[in-house]
Amino acid sequence: MPRSHGSEIDTLIQLLAKLPGLGPRSARRSTLQLLKKKDSVMKPLADALNMVADKIVICDTCGNIDTHNPCHVCEDTRRDRSLVCVVEDVADLWALDRSETFKGLYHVLGGTLSALDGVGPDELNISPLIDRVETGDVQEVILALNATVDGQTTSHYLAERLASSGVKVTALAHGVPVGGELDYLDDGTLAAALRARGSVS
């Protein structure tokens, strides 16, 4: 096969193609763009990757990924330490925190219970959650798992495990997404939104 560029460039393309959202074609486009912006993007990106890779730690308390341990969330003294929001993944933690509505702490499970994938309670970050709830000053646990079958199964399991601790256990509301059109929503969401309807006057 004729080669139009060196193997180092191929390696870079193949590594970029592993990022979610980038395939081989966009990895090639990205590589060319990086090559054209060597000093403004390429070098800083390499430095940022190295720096983050060196500093990255998982928070012992909540499971967040950060450059500190405890993480920025856990060490933030302005947060309400009586509220713990349980999420599946770090991505969910970041997403909830971007909404700027929740000012409590988090707990990352690292997945959901799944009989099919052989994930039981011991594979998840559940025992530390129970310990945290029983020993700390937690008053409410908010279950913010995905509204999938596995997410909801895990939610029910956690609610049962937490029942004896005496803390309040709540879950995210189901309903119509803000900006969503009824016509495009599935029946389950519509039924949930109807059941949870609220007074407007």
Added chain:
Amino acid sequence: MPRSHGSEIDTLIQLLAKLPGLGPRSARRSTLQLLKKKDSVMKPLADALNMVADKIVICDTCGNIDTHNPCHVCEDTRRDRSLVCVVEDVADLWALDRSETFKGLYHVLGGTLSALDGVGPDELNISPLIDRVETGDVQEVILALNATVDGQTTSHYLAERLASSGVKVTALAHGVPVGGELDYLDDGTLAAALRARGSVS
């Protein structure tokens, strides 16, 4: 604003979001994926970026971006040195070379003539092309510019400039893309394909 992670991670997200095909959301997803694959992807990616950024050069002969000068194409002795394919961009060079149909050399213009954007012949890599054609052993110049208005204007301009040199000047064929459905093609393409129809028996 509450911060769920350190500023180094933010910097990384912002740099990744500059890649074509990645927005802020997919840059965040990419970052999390990189953090989870620190040793298998993140570190190698940082190393590949640094290595390529250090080695990258533009080929003096053809304008290709590579880790050598002359580039892999120009120093490949199996290629036909009498054929030069003129392309707008390095991405086009790589794309044509992947097709493995063309075994000649390339010449990257670096853009197209554009009255609107104030790009004249002096802004493009045209003089070196003329020199190359007049002094070397080039027998055919293949104009492989995009089938846009600017690309075709540039094609015509180059054909005129090259007319006095005595080399054969050709251009890519217009027609139905392989795998394309007639129903979805524009009139211009259909008309060009009809005009350039060939005998099949």
